[in-house]
Amino acid sequence: xxxxxxxxxxxxxxxxxxxxxxxxxxxxxxxxxxxxxxxxxxxxxxxxxxxxxxxxxxxxxxxxxxxxxxxxxxxxxxxxxxxxxxxxxxxxxxxxxxxxxxxxxxxxxxxxxxxxxxxxxxxxxxxxxxxxxxxxxxxxxxxxxxxxxxxxxxxxxxxxxxxxxxxxxxxxxxxxxxxxxxxxxxxxxxxxxxxxxxxxxxxxxxxxxxxxxxxxxxxxxxxxxxxxxxxxxxxxxxxxxxxxxxxxxxxxxxxxxxxxxxxxxxxxxxxxxxxxxxxxxxxxxxxxxxxxxxxxxxxxxxxxxxxxxxxxxxxxxxxxxxxxxxxxxxxxxxxxxxxxxxxxxxxxxxxxxxxxxxxxxxxxxxxxxxxxxxxxxxxxxxxxxxxxxxxxxxxxxxxxxxxxxxxxxxxxxxxxxxxxxxxxxxxxxxxxxxxxxxxxxxxxxxxxxx
Amino acid sequence: xxxxxxxxxxxxxxxxxxxxxxxxxxxxxxxxxxxxxxxxxxxxxxxxxxxxxxxxxxxxxxxxxxxxxxxxxxxxxxxxxxxxxxxxxxxxxxxxxxxxxxxxxxxxxxxxxxxxxxxxxxxxxxxxxxxxxxxxxxxxxxxxxxxxxxxxxxxxxxxxxxxxxxxxxxxxxxxxxxxxxxxxxxxxxxxxxxxxxxxxxxxxxxxxxxxxxxxxxxxxxxxxxxxxxxxxxxxxxxxxxxxxxxxxxxxxxxxxxxxxxxxxxxxxxxxxxxxxxxxxxxxxxxxxxxxxxxxxxxxxxxxxxxxxxxxxxxxxxxxxxxxxxxxx
Numbered sequence: 001x002x003x004x005x006x007x008x009x010x011x012x013x014x015x016x017x018x019x020x021x022x023x024x025x026x027x028x029x030x031x032x033x034x035x036x037x038x039x040x041x042x043x044x045x046x047x048x049x050x051x052x053x054x055x056x057x058x059x060x061x062x063x064x065x066x067x068x069x070x071x072x073x074x075x076x077x078x079x080x081x082x083x084x085x086x087x088x089x090x091x092x093x094x095x096x097x098x099x100x101x102x103x104x105x106x107x108x109x110x111x112x113x114x115x116x117x118x119x120x121x122x123x124x125x126x127x128x129x130x131x132x133x134x135x136x137x138x139x140x141x142x143x144x145x146x147x148x149x150x151x152x153x154x155x156x157x158x159x160x161x162x163x164x165x166x167x168x169x170x171x172x173x174x175x176x177x178x179x180x181x182x183x184x185x186x187x188x189x190x191x192x193x194x195x196x197x198x199x200x201x202x203x204x205x206x207x208x209x210x211x212x213x214x215x216x217x218x219x220x221x222x223x224x225x226x227x228x229x230x231x232x233x234x235x236x237x238x239x240x241x242x243x244x245x246x247x248x249x250x251x252x253x254x255x256x257x258x259x260x261x262x263x264x265x266x267x268x269x270x271x272x273x274x275x276x277x278x279x280x281x282x283x284x285x286x287x288x289x290x291x292x293x294x295x296x297x298x299x300x301x302x303x304x305x306x307x308x309x310x311x312x313x314x315x316x317x318x319x320x321x322x323x324x325x326x327x328x329x330x331x332x333x334x335x336x337x338x339x340x341x342x343x344x345x346x347x348x349x350x351x352x353x354x355x356x357x358x359x360x361x362x363x364x365x366x367x368x369x370x371x372x373x374x375x376x377x378x379x380x381x382x383x384x385x386x387x388x389x390x391x392x393x394x395x396x397x398x399x400x401x402x403x404x405x406x407x408x409x410x411x412x413x414x415x416x417x418x419x420x421x422x423x424x425x426x427x428x429x430x431x432x433x434x435x436x437x438x439x440x441x442x443x444x445x446x447x448x449x450x
Numbered sequence: 451x452x453x454x455x456x457x458x459x460x461x462x463x464x465x466x467x468x469x470x471x472x473x474x475x476x477x478x479x480x481x482x483x484x485x486x487x488x489x490x491x492x493x494x495x496x497x498x499x500x501x502x503x504x505x506x507x508x509x510x511x512x513x514x515x516x517x518x519x520x521x522x523x524x525x526x527x528x529x530x531x532x533x534x535x536x537x538x539x540x541x542x543x544x545x546x547x548x549x550x551x552x553x554x555x556x557x558x559x560x561x562x563x564x565x566x567x568x569x570x571x572x573x574x575x576x577x578x579x580x581x582x583x584x585x586x587x588x589x590x591x592x593x594x595x596x597x598x599x600x601x602x603x604x605x606x607x608x609x610x611x612x613x614x615x616x617x618x619x620x621x622x623x624x625x626x627x628x629x630x631x632x633x634x635x636x637x638x639x640x641x642x643x644x645x646x647x648x649x650x651x652x653x654x655x656x657x658x659x660x661x662x663x664x665x666x667x668x669x670x671x672x673x674x675x676x677x678x679x680x681x682x683x684x685x686x687x688x689x690x691x692x693x694x695x696x697x698x699x700x701x702x703x704x705x706x707x708x709x710x711x712x713x714x715x716x717x718x719x720x721x722x723x724x725x726x727x728x729x730x731x732x733x734x735x736x737x738x739x740x741x742x743x744x745x746x747x748x749x750x751x752x753x754x755x756x757x758x759x760x761x762x763x764x765x766x767x768x769x770x771x772x773x774x775x776x777x778x
Contacts, residue, residue, distance in 0.1 A: 106723050110741045117521040133744075137515040138526055278612045278633045280726070294613075348523040414742040420726045427636040446743075 063095035066354045067121040069112070071341065074125075075102045077303060078375045085362035089354075096354055109414065120346035122355040125175060128163035128340045129403045129413060135166035136407035141345040141352055144170045149356065151364035152381035159338035159402050160380055173359050174380035176371060177340030178301040179397035180231065181322040182222075183308065188215055188296040197323035199330040201266060208274040211296045223295030224271050225286055226279030226426040227419035230337040231299045231325075232267055237401040238327050238334040239263030243418075244404040244443055251406050251447035253440035255421070256433065264425060264432050266328075271426050279427035282419065291315040299325060301339070302376050302393035324396040338400035340378070406447045417442050505757075508750035509537055515744045537751035546727070547735070547752070554711060554731045557642065561710040564650045566703055569657025576662040588659070595655040603719045606648045610634045635721070638728040645729075648716045653709065657702050664698040665691070697770050704767035708760055732756045 066089075074082050086098045101121070103111060112124060116139055126134065134140050147153050147170045160174030182197075182204075192210040208221035215221065224231070233243060241260030244253040254260055271279075277289070286298045287307040291314040298304070305322060308314050324333040343363065345355045361367060363380055372379045372387045378397055379385060388394040403409055412418070421439035424430040430438070511517070511530040520527030541547050572591075576584055594602075609617050618629040635641040668691050676686045714733040717725050725734050736756065740749025 113515065113518055113741070113744065116515075117518045119522075133515065137519065139515065139519050276631060278631075278636075280633060280635050281612075281722075282724075347526050348519070411743050415738065416724050416726070419724070423636075423726065427633070429636065 062093065062354075064351065064354075065097045065099050066123070066351055066358060068098060068100045068123040068358065069103050069108070069121045070100055070125045071108065072102045072104055073303075077306075078371055081362070081367055081371045081374065084370060085358060085367055088361040088366070089358045092357065093354060098358065109410070116346060116348065120348050122345060122349040122351045123359060124344050124346060125341050126172070126344055128160055128174075128177075128338075128342055130410045131163050131172060131342055131344065132166065132405055132407050133410040134344070135164075135171045139347060140171040141347045141349060142169050142171060143173075143345065143352075143356065146356055150360050152368075152383055155381045155383045157338075157340070157378070157380055157382060159400060160340050160342060162402070162405070163340075164342050164344070172342040172344035173363055175341040175343050175363055176368075176380055177338055177378040177397065178303065179336045179338060179378055179393045179400065180234070180299055180301055181324050181336070181392045181396045182297050183290065183300045183305055183320055183322045184297040185290075185295075186319045186321050198326050200326050201270070201328055201334075204326055205270055205273060208270070208297070212274070215296050216293070218276070219293060220274060220276040220295050220297075222270065222274040222297045222299070223277045223286055223289055224275040224299065225277045225281045225283045226271070226423045227281060227416075228283040228286075228299070229418040229422055230339060231283070232264065232422050233401065233418070234325065234334045234336060235263035235267040236260045237263070239266065242401075242404075244406070244447060246404070246406070251404065251444065253443035253447070255436040255443075256440050261432055261436060264436070268425060268432065280423040288313065290320075291318060293318075302378070302391065306376065322392045324392050333396065333399055335399045335401045336396045338397060338402060340380075404447070408447050408449060411446045411449075412443055415442075415446070417446070505750050505753055508747055509754045510534060511747045512536075513746040513750075518744070518746070533747070537747045538755075540748060541751050541755065546730075550730045550732060550735045557646075557713070557731060558707055558710045561646055561649050561653075561713075562703060562706040564646065565653040565657055565706050565710070566699075568650065569654045569702070570661050570699075572654060572658035573661025573665060576658065577665045591655040591658055594651065595659075597652075599652065599715055600719060602652060603648055603716055606644065606651070607720055610644050638726075641720075641729060645713070645716055645720060648720070649710060649713055653706060657706070660698060660702060661695070664695050668694050697774055700770045701767055704763055704770075707763050708767075711756070711760060711763070 070082065082100060086100070089098060090096070103125075105127070109130065112120070115121060131140075150173055153173075156174045157177055160177055164170055164172035164174065184197075188211055189207075191214045192207070194207050194210060198204040198207050204222075211221040236242065236255065236259075239259050239262045241257055241263055242254050243260075244251050246252075255264075276294075277286070283300075286295070286300060287304040289295050290298050290300075290308050291310075293315075300308075302322075305320060308318060308320055309316050325336065327334045343359045345352055345359075349355060365384070368379050368381065368384055369387065371377060372384055376388065376391070376393075378394060379387065385394055403413075417439055421435045424435045425432055429435075510532060512533050513530050516527035517530045518527070520529055572587075576587060579587070609615055612618070612631060612633045617634075618632050621627060621629040621632075634644050672690055673686055676690055681689065712733050713731055714737070717729050717731065717734060718737075721729055725738075730738070732752065733756065736749045736752035738749075739752060740746050743749075
């Protein structure tokens with residue numbers, strides 16, 4: 001009997017493990033496998049694209065493969081510019097194959113981590129809030145010595161340039177930025193008798209109330225997905241608060257402070273009055289929500305105007321326009337989050353010279369001019385902002401805020417601390433003081449952790 | 451299975467030769483089975499033993515992003531540091547761990563309970579219904595079983611969709627409340643109700659079909675004899691059917707516990723790849739710690755703890771399997 005238990009226990013170990021691996025592998029087609037972290041093989045892209053072993057970094061000529069990871073925004077928004085960069089690059093390096101692989105925001109960091117442990121790509125697009133951890137941990141190549149080789153490196157947009165600088169060294173090249181503004185349906189505004197965009201938040205709410213009287217009952221006057229943390233933090237900064245500050249080397253989260261709470265209170269008032277969007281979804285589908293007639297206004301990025309009117313995925317018939325999100329007082333609009341992307345080179349890349357060349361072909365004056373004209377993004381350099389004319393998004397970018405530059409900030413984002421806090425607040429699950437206090441203690445732990 | 455075993459044993463004993471075999475045959479007899487089992491041993495070592503060894507190693511190390519970079523580029527990053535039981539101490543001191551563990555246990559209890567009760571009920575139903583109906587129900591069960599997990603979850607997600615979900619529509623039309631635009635995930639109780647639906651839905655076919663197969667093994671003669679002796683239906687089930695089904699029930703329950711304790715995909719997809727902390731189960735908690743927070747050592751410790759819990763549950767399963775194998 002005893003022996004039977006012993007055998008059972010041993011076999012049990014095997015079964016438990018087998019059960020474990022089988023139950024997880026079933027979902028592997030869409031979710032990252034949760035097996036041992038060392039198994040870097042879970043990134044097929046990285047494994048398959050190992051550059052030919054023979055290729056060595058040579059200044060000119062040479063042959064091999066340059067692997068580039070861009071986000072899908074480029075694939076859907078500006079494929080022409082990606083192709084143009086490739087043509088320009090291949091004019092100089094005819095024997096180098098550029099392999100552009102597209103990644104999604106939801107899981108690109110998990111894939112990057114796995115690739116860093118094995119054979120990383122040569123160029124990677126990172127969100128400007130994601131770079132600090134990788135710079136601090138030594139994952140990226142220091143390109144300070146070559147900075148002057150990049151077009152416009154003296155006039156790079158500050159919000160982006162800061163995000164590729166760590167301890168005075170440069171670890172990447174700004175790619176593009178985006179600012180948010182209120183995108184609205186001109187027909188709905190006319191119908192509600194609104195003749196001029198609101199200049200204060202109080203006016204915005206009053207206009208929203210007028211819209212509610214004329215729009216269908218399923219439509220939100222202001223469609224605000226609860227987890228839209230970039231927009232929510234604009235209220236925090238607009239009311240004089242901030243997410244976290246650095247006091248003599250220690251990070252302190254400030255969301256429970258009165259100014260931040262006042263901003264979030266205003267947001268909750270607007271949300272309860274004007275939005276029918278769920279409290280627990282993020283902003284990724286708000287453009288299609290508007291195209292489908294669920295929103296008279298959204299607080300969106302400049303390029304979302306294009307996707308609302310997209311002939312394939314949007315509604316080209318919907319007439320829209322935009323204005324900067326107003327603030328508490330007239331004349332001082334709510335600061336917008338200066339979101340954006342950078343292009344970085346992993347320290348383990350064996351093609352740094354090619355990578356730098358390709359990046360400059362893509363984000364230099366020629367490439368950037370085409371990108372701005374085509375996709376209306378905010379360029380990586382102040383010298384090209386004039387291309388946008390008097391766009392409300394370019395105007396909004398003048399007043400911007402940025403996330404705390406703590407090495408661990410990316411962990412606050414990947415754990416969705418702010419999204420979950422907002423979802424709790426806007427759904428009424430938690431009061432603003434309780435939710436901000438809980439988020440603050442989480443942020444303090446993350447930012448000051450080793 | 452048991453019956454077959456007892457029948458075969460005497461004859462096998464008679465056939466066993468007493469004399470020594472020639473050397474070559476003896477060698478084949480000894481080596482043959484090992485040769486046959488070799489491929490599976492190699493595969494198990496490659497896909498299970500090595501990852502588990504790594505898991506053990508990681509759980510005693512500080513292993514974060516710099517160590518990950520160091521893995522194949524020794525000039526970069528930092529080498530892993532051995533920290534003894536520090537990761538485990540940190541886990542046990544973390545109140546979130548205890549919340550998640552308790553939630554996982556409750557979740558498993560509810561899901562296994564619901565799966566077993568509904569599965570057994572449908573299994574019994576299958577044996578009682580007319581043949582055409584049985585065929586229809588069996589086909590439906592097989593189809594559920596054959597639906598790829600991710601596809602099934604996505605369909606459930608649409609059913610419970612806040613805006614376009616047919617559940618909200620139907621409940622409102624039936625005047626069971628105002629469900630227009632109702633968000634099922636705001637309250638974690640309702641959210642877990644949806645998760646439970648998805649998990650139990652996917653688990654019922656296996657239990658129901660296995661139970662039906664087991665029920666057909668209960669001889670009608672015994673039940674008839676019991677009826678003649680004046681036993682009621684409930685008495686017959688308790689005294690005859692249940693003891694005969696017990697081994698199968700133990701196996702199904704322990705397997706369900708193992709599966710439900712590790713639920714990951716359902717929640718991960720229903721919550722749009724970004725589960726909120728109040729939807730964390732052990733598997734998700736460990737995944738987030740490892741792959742989102744880059745604290746692979748801590749994540750490995752969490753996985754190891756989950757694994758040890760599973761091992762203790764599996765003892766029941768294996769003991770039952772061995773009992774059936776013994777067939778004394």
